[in-house]
Amino acid sequence: DQQVKQNSPSLSVQEGRISILNCDYTNSMFDYFLWYKKYPAEGPTFLISISSIKDKNEDGRFTVFLNKSAKHLSLHIVPSQPGDSAVYFCAASGSSSGSARQLTFGSGTQLTVLP
């Protein structure tokens, strides 16, 4: 049972345009959400996070939106750059995630930004 779902395995966007990566979750106890970026042969790099008390968090070109009623979050990258091409993982944690408040990851979306 996948509690965090990224339904689009891949996304292609033209350089300079907006990239929108989507993530859905089923566990209503999740209260902290993160996005990680992963290049091939490297570990995931933390990008941005959002707590469930907020509906938006912005950091430079990256904005994360949280819609709690829909159990949906999205990552917006604008403008997209070729260096943004990577796999993006959505992750969530909450009080029901065990003693570690372990992260539950989605399966990732491969973003390709075309020059």
Place this chain on the structure above:
Amino acid sequence: DAMVIQNPRYQVTQFGKPVTLSCSQTLNHNVMYWYQQKSSQAPKLLFHYYDKDFNNEADTPDNFQSRRPNTSFCFLDIRSPGLGDAAMYLCATSRDLGDTQYFGPGTRLTVL
């Protein structure tokens, strides 16, 4: 720069031959985690240490063990690697439980 370091980056072992993967951190974080990631899948948590307290995930095979001799270092021991254990192994740290986790570059394990 403060960081999470994993050695080696690539490890080749033979079926059944014990192997140890290493992780070190300069962040002085309390929590260290080991994840297994297979191709096109989400990282899967194997276990974590909160300081010296070891916490094993229920579905982590007995073949996988871990040691944390001090705050900075954590090791993953695979006692008898099988072909199915070939994967990327990721170490992560967080200041406290529930805080953002920071990952190392990973060790790609190949089992021949």
